[in-house]
Amino acid sequence: MPEPPIWIVDDEAGVRFVLATALREAGWRVEAFGSAREALAAFDAAPVAPALLFTDVRMPGDDGLVLLEKLKQRRPELPVVVMSAYTDVASTAGAFRAGAHEFLSKPFDLDDAVALAARVLGPSAPAAPADAPVSQDAADTLLGQSPAMRELFRAIGRLAQAPLSVLITGETGTGKELVARALHRESPRASRPFVALNTAAIPAELLESELFGHEAGAFTGATRRHPGRFEQAHGGTLFLDEIGDMPLALQTRLLRVLQQGEFFRVGGRELIRVDVRVVAATHQDLEARVAAGQFRADLLHRLDVVRLRLPALRERREDLPLLAAHFLARAAQRFGAREKRLDREALERLRAHDWPGNVRELENLCWRLAALAPGERVGRADVEAALGPAVQAPGGAAESAGDVHDARIGAAVRDAAPAADAANWEDALAAYAREALAGDVRDLHARIVARVDRVLLEAALERTGGRRAQAAALLGLGRNTLTRKLGRRG
Template identity: 50%
Template sequence: MNPVWIVDDEKTMRWVLEKALDKEGLPVRGFSDGVAALDAFDAGERPSVVLTDVRMPGRDGLSLMAEIKARAPDIPVIVMTAFTDLDTTVAAFQHGAFDYLAKPFDVEAAVLTIRRAAREQSDAGPLAGEAARGMLMPSHAPAMQEVFRAMGRLAASKATVLITGESGTGKELIARALHQHSRRAAGPFIAVNAAAIPRDLLEAELFGHERGAFTGAVQTRRGRFEEARGGTLFLDEIGDMPAELQTRLLRVLAEGSFYRVGGTQALAVDVRVVAATHQPLERRVAQGLFREDLFHRLNVIRLRLPPLRERREDIAALAAHFLRTSAAELGVPARTLGPDALATLERFDYPGNIRQLENICQWLTVMAPSQTVERHDLPPEVLEAAPATAAEAGAGRAGTDPSEGRQGPGWAAALAEDARRRLGRQEPCVMDTLAADFERAVIGAALAYSGGRRGEAARRLGIGRNTLARKCRELGLDAGGGEA
């Protein structure tokens, strides 16, 4: 694992985090400012995660993050600051921050956030992560079986591949699988998202630049084509590539060589190109937005990934997998889906595809009140888009007041009445407000019952201790007390 970079001008903060990460067995390196971190980056060092302060002398944390994201969008950056104003928070996430830590923060929670970021970054590696294995698990859907058969035929091929499919269908995972099963598996897999990099930086990102090629080019830098030598270059969202770069890419594919920005020496290309897009390239060609000759160069072999609504046979297995992985991440028992809940999920159309199903499972792991997820526990967007069948509706009414659906008497009926009042007042964010009130009441009761002992309260609630500490901070509860 590459080291975690701590970038902070406060020596004490660096020391505390370095000790905490070292205790967890995570490699770590500290920098006193953003300039030193970028120098190390330009020298070829790569972090697994960057944790940076916002306000530092010289280069601040947000500009450091922008530079890192422009060069390596897959490296997660966590921002920390003592100045928790709205503008800074919004700017951090607009620049692509993985998470945001407000000082002073709980060091254990920070370590968990770093581990989560490192895990998601490594999950993007060659099918090493649980998410990758989940999305590429054996499929019963004929459309996916056809994809797998095509991948098997392509294993020994050098042909350029174009992967198409809606957002969230796992195009990059398929590209990585193609690389892993090819003769280039020992070489690097380099991914570039054409839509995520500013157009004025994309050319240098792909082809590199010579020293002095433009303002700020203080040294020669290799581009992604050179970094992918002997391996695979994955060009994601190729449909968003600017027209001038389409011309350069066409020349590279046709001639097998390229020039760095500002360079005079041709460099040979030794990469397999796999491209992907969620856009219909034929339509963009007809609209004059994509070069027809480049389209034909890329469209040697096409793999179409089916949306999740075309592989409903896989929803049960995928949901079970995501419920297990999200429970392991949070340190809580895994939820299981009741028959009605599963039937509803299988009817849902998933505009966000597999990524949306994964998000739903993460939501259920946090919000579902019991181990078995019932239909009424599902997120509102699923319930509204996938109405209950007659059998489910009848089961839901059994033993309850018909006017209340599955909610029944007592606290649930009072909660429903409170929700109706809030909705009638056109109150915004009703779901968030009531969810926070619910968690505040339950966690407060658990802390009172356990005499303030956080460990016991967490065990009785069925959540991790760090999760309890985080929720107490978010909800304004006092989580102090004994250490049972």
């Protein structure tokens, strides 16, 4: 039997989303409803009654006090928290007279709401067993308690219900796809598909087919009809990441689809009509690209009906403990191991880092810590080792010695054995590592990681004839990540 959830009843989508997000981050399951009628119908049909219910007072139809009275008739012991922007004596007295457990004045502090739930239900929800799989909801959850993130949550809650195009901006690694998924999940389209496409990761000559599909025989290798992403997303949401990299010719076709809701497959004559909400994202300055003639101004206006900016991680350092704990917990579940925790000095080191890779960089760091840190308590030295020093050597004799070691690392990875026999190259690399450690080689971890990156990048670029977008796709990287790594090759 699942643990009883917390229910939220409020006709304001923004309030539902923000409060539900805060309570989920604290560990509880949450269900939300937009009216008293929906909540009562769900209450009568639910196999598990809620453990706690938050309700607004002023809503269309039955208000929160009517809902409170009806719920108390069904289950007198149910704790109900009444929320209202109207805090006059009559409102508060009426709530408590009807059996409210507590009264929250809007706007309220989310920490106060979470603390109130903890007082009613206990400090946290029961932890999942160590071998429980990480749910997709947990993996896709936007986390943050900083003012910038709370404002973002409110905006998502408001925008989710409106059938408007949204442009999400922010640096690489800030979580733009998570915002797009949240917009879809909280929208009336939630039961329909969410389809994502990174336009920078698809070669330009294939991108048109990926978006709009193709007919059999449309080009060499097209042996059968292929529905594109627009068709796949019909009725739902299409997320176009790195929209700034889309070729101009395709921008024209995309604009026509956004305006008319119809298109032809590549090589086709059948007019395809779709109902799709488009959410786009970019890390680039699209206005500058418009000025440079690289992006259509009319397409930008069509996509940029509403703009959401994601803050960089360095702009919300107060969220680092929450994010790190979340990623370490996910890693522990994946590894089937006990969860590791950061001590105070480790957290201070995280706060001092500039985070050029943002949340994605932090997530990767936490996976390395979960795998490599020797104890369950992660200290500053563990974080320093996982972050690693700069890839470039300082120069002079040390640089020459480093080059020798890098070459030997590369040889261990590249020349040991065929890829089909992974144990052979791992043995060669392990032998080198033991020898280097015995010789007191410094910065070994950073050197090995950098050299392995170099070998993989060179192999992928060789395979794709130097085409970076294809190489990135082969390696499972974003093109910007690959470009950044190429810049470090030296």
